Amino acid sequence: ARKFFVGGxxxxxxxxxxxKELVKTLNDAKLDSNAEVVVAPPSLHLLLVREQLRKDIAVASQNVYDKPNGAFTGEIxxxxxxxxxxxxxxxxxxxxRTILGETDEVVASKTKYATDNGISVIWCCGESLEVREAGDTVSVVTKQLDALKAKIGTDDWSKIVIAYEPIWAxxxxxxxTTEQAQEVHAAIRKWLKESVSQKAADETRILYGGSVSEKNCKDLSKQTDIDGFLVGGASLKPAFVDIINANQ
Ligand code: 13P
Known part of the structure; x- marks a missing residue:
């Protein structure tokens, strides 16, 4: 079984x-021990959070570069x-992707570099409203996945968690809706099976992201192919604890 995963x-x-206040809220909370939890603060606060946060919650950066150390101003x-x-x-x-101009290829290259060097990746995909209304959601997400596979190959997907985040959400x-999310998650899992391996399809967590709240998380978490969430706004509030505990 895939371990339930919640990212903030x-x-x-x-x-x-x-x-510091948010870290204290999380440190004091009773969290589902069957949930894997990762929070992603801005770069400036990574070290502070890692030092003060309970050790059963992992910490993520929101970006990383695909080169070793050196003359790359602004990158980590x-x-x-x-x-x-x-x-x-x-x-x-x-x-x-949209504001900072990262292409499918840049994202894939960073993902390859990070996973090859021991960093796990929450890799995000998703369609715009225009794409959804044109009925092209699955083909756009598949194109994003194909670009990732072109760099990663089919051997080892154990360091990748996929987050499906429709931009309009x-x-x-x-x-x-639970049906809209489940439909795309099932299509991603089918892609994993057909384009990567049965093992990757069975083991890769697929998260939903986009306006997840303490109110809608339980229904979403019951869907067969939804293995957790990537939470934005609500991850800054005590409600994040309820989302972590959604699957209890
Ligand atoms: P919201 O939960 O604020 O909609 O953000 C989702 C998101 O982008 C998480 O990465």
Missing amino acids: NWKMNGTVSSV SVSQLQDSNISWTILGHSER IGTGKVA
Whole structure:
């Protein structure tokens, strides 16, 4: 069985004091021991969070570069993450794809570099509203997956968690219906089986992201192919604890 997984993407939010408060909320909370939890603070707060947060919650960066250390102003490296006990990163978030201009190939290359060097990746995909309305959701997501596979190959997907995040549902309060989410998750799992391996299809967690809240998480978590969540706005609030415990 796939372990239920909840990620909190804090995006570009928080101050030293609000981050400390959020860490205290998580440290004091009673969390489902069957859930794997990862939080992704902004780079500036990674070290503070890793030092103060309970050790059964892992910490992720929101980006990482695909080269060793060196003259790459503004970037952080895989070895810097490891040196600070940061074991995960988020790659391919739609905000980085659309606002920062990262292509499928750039995202795939970063994912390859991170996983080859021991960092686990929450790899994000998802369609725009325009694509959904044109009925092209599965083909767009498949294209994103194909670009990833072109770099990763089919051998080892154990360091990858896939997050399906429809762009029209991110930060909008407009959550995908359980049927809409399950349909795409099932298509991703079918792609894993046909294009990677039966093992990858059986073992890879597929998360849903986009306006997940303490109210809608239980129904979503009951869907066969939804193995957890990538949470934005609600991960900054005590409600995140209820989402972690959604599968109890
Ligand atoms: P919201 O939960 O705020 O919609 O954000 C989702 C997201 O982008 C997580 O990566």
